[in-house]
Amino acid sequence: MDKYWHSVVLDNDYCNGCTNCLSRCPTQAIRVIDGKAKIMKERCIDCGECLKICHFHAKGTLSDNLEKIKNYKYKVALPCISMYGQFSAEYDIEDVFQAIYKLGFDLVYDTAYAADILTKYQNELLREPTIEKPVISTYCPAITRLIQIRYPSLIDNITRLESPMEIAARQIKKRLMTENGFAFEDIGIFYIAQCPAKITSIIQPLGLEKSYIDGGISLESIYPRLIKLIEKGERSHPEVQKASGNGVGWGMVGGQSFGLDTEKYLAVDGIEEVIRVLDKMELGKLPEIDFFEGYACVTGCSGGVLNVENPFMAKARIRMKSSNLKDYNPDDIESNLTREDLEWDVEMEARTILKLDKDFKVALEKMSRLEEIAQKLPGIDCGACGAPTCRALAEDIVMNRAQFSDCLLLGRYNRRRRKRDDNEN
């Protein structure tokens, strides 16, 4: 497999080579080459910003087909927590879960309950005197990857606890093996995903050797079938809904923090805003904050691109469903997992892909050339050359990925500058 596998992909047939996605990408991972946008795999964090902005629907996501569940004896569905916001109020969430059973699953598990388990441990963790604060949540994998690339000095602040989907999968596999005698490979656990970043996390997990989840199915791909299968009040399968209002709240921004024993939290949605806050955090300017949850998508997971419902509507529904459910009580949480089961098993590393060269001296030389070239470029970041900014083009030239002549404006710009200088003199 590739060193960097991504769920976010590009469809060449639809791309018309416009520059909309270029400037939107938070890691400057996109270049338009020969009239088609290309993603630099080592830089992509699967945030899905390019998918949201593309007017030509040229960007898509790789996910598993529902057919894949047939490869397993025992088929388990793990619907994402934002599923709580995807259907109108006439259906309750149990109706939705019952419809998911009918897609061919033997078990549907409430991922929001795994969030309840996590909240309990997160509270324990925050009480530890030695913990580095603010503790950063790993729930949004796009933000975790952003930190690996742009904020490596904050890696020590990232919580060691896994995300709800991983916790749920571990809990289920452990139970099915000990109580029902299934072999590990008989059980197929499928996450019904709200975003490509989660699907990438199944194939290439962060902080884990291997995910306990066997596949990621896009929510949007099964939604039309769910609409046909859903029936009000139907209970032909065992009931699924188990989470407290707090666990359900994880489907939207602020939900993670709500169940914590501290008010000193910061919940931020939208990748540009998250970047602003992480900049401040890196400067040590958030001294009063103990816990930080950041989301690439506006409204949190209810804003994920693989959802169907409008993000704000979905968020409102999650909020309403959450407030109708019982309060979170840590003493009620049943879990067959130990603290070790909930934590990563491999160290999270910095992704130093922004480096110009491995050798410090060479990197320095390249940097001075980059500065020199950047001075000569127009500096208006038009994107016509295929790079998101003039500085990015300068970098590409230094790295032999582009040429000076790729700048379409240079001649015109120099003429205009000469004219301006003449006038000033």
Add this chain to the structure above:
Amino acid sequence: MILARDNNDVAMMKDFEVTTDDFSSAGIASSKIKKILRQIGIDSGVIRRIAIATYEAEINVAIHSYGGKIEVYIKSDRVEIFVEDTGPGIADLDLAMQKGYSTASKEIRELGFGAGMGLPNMEKCSDDFHIESEVEKYTAIKMTFNL
């Protein structure tokens, strides 16, 4: 230029103007420097210390001076940062270096600045710290960070 520069072995130099009372652009120099250092591949802990110290310097110049300049010299074994401004200067340097001491106005404190941590923070973050000042004339700082 107030403090002496050693131009030997300079791989790169960048300078930034800092204008007085301009909080919205304070932070630009530190974030640009951060980006450059990351691309050169400097250790992220060192980058963080440099970014914090430069940010504090920018804020100080914006709050207290009539305007100034930040110069960054990148050398093969160290980064040197010069912060020089014209302005009221500092009458008692020992007092100014104490944590929590600040002459910032009430308005500036309400904005969350002027907590009296700027200079101590810069000293803490850098491997070598030098400050000099003349009242009613200037303040000049040299910070060295070993790579």
